[in-house]
Amino acid sequence: GAVVSQHPSWVICKSGTSVKIECRSLDFQATTMFWYRQFPKQSLMLMATSNEGSKATYEQGVEKDKFLINHASLTLSTLTVTSAHPEDSSFYICSARDLTGGEADTQYFGPGTRLTVL
């Protein structure tokens, strides 16, 4: 149980284009999902907390107009990187909080999306 999927697993795009990443909880409902970014050999950095039916909460320094988050249902959150630039190239990982099972509100991670902006 507690499976989270992400799509796509990798994407290469041109500078200036927008990229949408989907995060789905497959076997549980997630009222809260989290979006992380991880640069090579660095730790996870929380970008934003996505709450179903309400606006996302962004961490300090994360541009909400650049990283658009939509959590329209209990099983789906999307992250859109708008007008992507090479410095946005990173490993983007989502996680979902399972409140109904698992161990005490554990976050389960999707497999990640590797974004390369040329």
Place this chain on the structure above:
Amino acid sequence: GQNIDQPTEMTATEGAIVQINCTYQTSGFNGLFWYQQHAGEAPTFLSYNVLDGLEEKGRFSSFLSRSKGYSYLLLKELQMKDSASYLCAVRDSNYQLIWGAGTKLIIKP
């Protein structure tokens, strides 16, 4: 401020035992998590501690001392596939996860 410290890198031998330490200073405490992350992959959940003591799960065990702000992850009978980064994360009083930078574990034959 909030801070989680773990060693940057450790090396151990296949079949041996290794202990990865984590110390934390956070605003409140609502549990400590250990995750395993293989290179290029997302983290996977290993263990959760909220009360003092040892939690055992097969070859992996995790220990917590809240009074000392300290935890360790113990890996027994090391296998080559255990080569990965191990992330310590603490949930603070706001139920936010505060992440350590991770410990890269290298297993040698």
